[in-house]
């Protein structure tokens with residue numbers, strides 16, 4: 001019996017609303033909670049909904065803290081394609097969260113190993129992540145944990161797979177501008193979150209969603225490890241759910 005809670009939404013907008021309901025519950029239960037956040041196209045409807053709910057007085061981000069999954073190596077926080085910039089632009093600048101309470105790995109770190117170790121310590125000092133939001137790559141990556149022969153434990157540097165650079169080139173002028181490396185929370189960091197919420201929308205995600213939650217748990221499909229987490233919700237729109245035996 002599959003433990004993963006799979007919720008089907010009509011479309012990405014409804015997926016955003018359903019995800020916002022889960023965030024709202026976590027934030028209401030704990031106004032000082034730590035949100036683990038993701039970038040990419042998939043969370044955008046959720047972020048729009050969260051902004052709208054705070055404007056409507058339903059949510060309050062002023063006491064919330066956040067930790068992001070990943071960042072490109074070599075990009076400054078004010079680089080328009082950096083994940084710090086993405087978070088400011090799509091969420092933080094529009095809500096009452098204190099910027100000092102938001103952490104993203106430092107893309108410009110001179111000592112990568114020390115920065116990654118420090119990032120883990122910062123998450124620990126926050127008391128751990130209450131809800132970790134995830135998107136999913138076409139190869140099953142979560143954060144920038146790409147398919148490999150083991151599950152990386154902690155925050156670390158990764159070389160990006162060609163498929164991932166190609167998928168992300170839409171945000172850059174050319175493929176040559178897409179960084180070749182990134183920093184990401186490890187699989188262990190993600191699995192330590194008290195609650196995990198993975199969102200997947202679009203037909204192009206249908207196959208990997210099926211493999212991740214109905215196939216074997218293997219580091220060749222990093223998201224498949226989530227089958228072993230005790231509190232995972234997957235929100236899929238109809239297109240991404242099209243191959244699921246639901």
Ligand code: F6R
Nearest residue numbers: 038039040041042135136137143
């Ligand atoms: C982003 C991240 C990535 C994305 C994934 C899907 O912080 O960690 O794992 O979630 O690449 O990206 P989209 O949502 O653009 O399809």
